[in-house]
Amino acid sequence: MNEPIFFRPADPAAQPAPLSPAYGSTMKRSPSLPPIKIPQTLTEITGPAGCWDALMGGAQADLTTQHAAAPQGQRIVVSGRVLDEDRRPVPNTVIEIWQANAAGRYIHAKDNWDAPIDPNFTGTGRAITDTEGRYRFVTVRPGAYPWGNHHNAWRPAHIHLSLLGPAFATRLVTQFYFPDDPLIELDPIANAIPLPYRQRLICRFDMATTEPHRALGYRFDVVLRGRGATPTVP
């Protein structure tokens, strides 16, 4: 069978290997057999679109105004674009984020680190990209936090991202990190991505995004799998 490629394959250089022993949780959870290659059928090339209000919900892009008062921490703006591998914008797609608070604590019953929770910060938001693929969040800079992976293990400050893109095939969940953080090169999760591709996960401080007397600005673009050869429709 010579099947049309609707979306380009995952880039093996840039995507992590499932088994990454330094990240202990991969040891018993990563599949031991290679995935079976299948053609991209209607199932893989379709996906929900423009119906976010009926699924996870509409935009809630300011994480600093969800409670009675402002959260603790450094207020930041995070903005960027969602693109495909041909630099084409991915419009009207949902981008979900979640993160720890400024002290590095998640509002989650299983986060048992003793850093303070912030009653004014939940740490979840959603944005819908515009026609140019742009998104913008207002939040606070998350703190680093310890975890149990190895002795004296600390996660670098990061914000989790979840994107659907145009199809089941373009689903992406990732994390981005902040510039000049010495914990990144010590982090087994970030280091599951080899250099130089790991650097794609580090956002950029940007004065044009920074707002006077209000918030520091960072930019982070997301690049989803690109379109393949256009199939010939008989």
Add this chain to the structure above:
Amino acid sequence: MPDNLSPELFGQTPSQTVGPFFHYSLPWKGGADLVGQSGLGARPELFPPAHDRLTVNAPRGPVTGEIIEIAGRLFDGDGAPVPDALIEIWQANAAGRYASAADARDAVPLDPNFIGFGRAATAEDGSYCFRTIRPGRVPGPGNSLQAPHIAIGILGRGLLNRVVTRLYFAGADGNDEDPILALVPEARRATLLAVEDNGVWRFDIVLQGRAETVFFDF
């Protein structure tokens, strides 16, 4: 050092694990109930009520098709339940049409009350449950017709990439000629077949080891 915006480094954004703390953000109430009004799919007991910002969503009207329940458990390589994963499904409606601009077959009806995308957080015992409709058949490569199936994506701590599988219905018309099942070695096909038990389609997923579920790459 280059960073996210360095032109020389432009390309696919690498995947990272969803981690264990997504419950106050990614699920929604009703995310696993594609046909009814329940809060299935979310685990609001994992964060304080004052921080419960999860959307409540349900179909706005009756969904066409045979309503089914899919239930199973997710296991790791030791056979231990996975209590902190997120399972997503994507499927066609009862007529075999995807609610997507990329499925432009106007002769096959859309169901205005059915999107076909769902999310469920696994419970402490690794269990999950979806209520949905049995999907119709959709075209496959060439002139083939796929058997009824549901695409499944699994995200979790310890999974640096999403893993993807498919649920088929044991005994369904078309399984014998399904172009995707045909690519799976016969000895492993059973891992993709949900089996009906007292009205519930049972579908366990094993991430690793003995009876490891078949995962796909496309």
